[in-house]
Amino acid sequence: METRNYIIIPVLLLLASCASYNFNKEDIEGTYVQQEYKGVELKFDKNTFVLKDVYTQEHLPPYDCCDTITLGDWTIDDRGLLVLSSPEEMNGFFVNMNVLEESKTTKDSIYFIIHNPIERFYKNTDRSVKDISYQLALTTNKSTFDSKIALKTFNSNRIAIPKPEGLKISQFEIVIYVDCKISLKNLETREVYTLPYQLKDLSANVFKINIPQLDFNYLSYRRLNKDYIKIISKNKLLWDGNEYLKR
Known part of the structure; x- marks a missing residue:
């Protein structure tokens, strides 16, 4: 048994x-x-x-x-x-950006104008304090200049950088940093990276950039x-x- x-x-x-x-x-x-x-x-x-x-x-x-x-x-x-x-x-934290290249008559500066849904929200709500900032990673014919710019963080989505004589930009990327105090129920990342952009016109010095994926949902989704x-x-x-x- x-x-x-x-x-x-x-x-x-x-x-x-x-x-x-x-x-x-x-x-x-x-x-x-x-x-x-x-x-x-x-x-x-x-x-x-x-x-x-x-x-x-x-x-x-x-x-x-x-x-x-x-x-x-x-x-x-x-x-x-x-x-x-x-x-x-x-799945990741890399986003595409759409870039419109232009040339200003005055060639003494480089201009980056960054648009995305979060910036539009700040503008529509008249928000003076922003929770995102930007860092530029440039690839030019002057490596010292590239390193200097890479150390800077910009709190505005309109960036003007003095241009050294003879500088030629071939590529750039943008890193978006997110403040930990941002008003989200859930914050999944504090850094977002754009994919590299290759210039079509090496003489361009104005870059109007749109990052449509960069909204609050993208930052908060687990x-x-x-x-x-x-x-x-x-x-x-x-x-x-x-x-x-x-x-």
């Missing part, structure tokens, strides 16, 4: 273990609320998810952004775990790459040590 008990118990445990994986997407769809912090909600639609912090501060000024902490695609793997990933374009969530039941999930119950 003892031998039979040793055989039956492992089989029952195996069946129970397999049963815990028997979930499909329809079982998971819906909204789950984090139990430790009730303001955080995790919502699953057919193929996409969104994690939001919907809590509103009552006695403090509202944040400039953003309720959405992260979003992306989700699936269930063959182990019965939820797998969450952010959109591919959000990047996920196959993040796993354990399914406890159809109504209960476990993610990063926090329980989420279906509403």
Whole structure:
């Protein structure tokens, strides 16, 4: 009789273990609320998810952004775990910039005029104190000049730099620095980098730059790459040590 008990118990445990994986997407769809912090909600639609912090501060000024902490695609793997990933374009902190080159008659300076959604927000709200600044990485025929400029940080999106005689710029990049005190519910990065831009006209000395991706969402979204969530039941999930119950 003892031998039979040793055989039956492992089989029952195996069946129970397999049963815990028997979930499909329809079982998971819906909204789950984090139990430790009730303001955080995790919502699953057919193929996409969104994690939001919907809590509103009552006695403090509202944040400039953003309720959405992260979003992306989700699936269930063959182990019965939820797998969450952010959109591919959000995987890193490199952004494209669109550049319009112009030439001013006065060639004694180089001008960089930087536009992006955050700068537009500051202008529309008449915000005098900004939470982002810029650093220029220039590639020219004068390496000493390049090194000198690389050490400077500019708090304005309109930058004028005295141009040494004979200077020729072939390429430039921009680093965007974010102040830790920026009014966001979640700050994911304090540095964003543009991809290098190769000049088309080496005589140009005015560069009108647009960085459309650089908005508050881009700074605040949490990047996920196959993040796993354990399914406890159809109504209960476990993610990063926090329980989420279906509403």
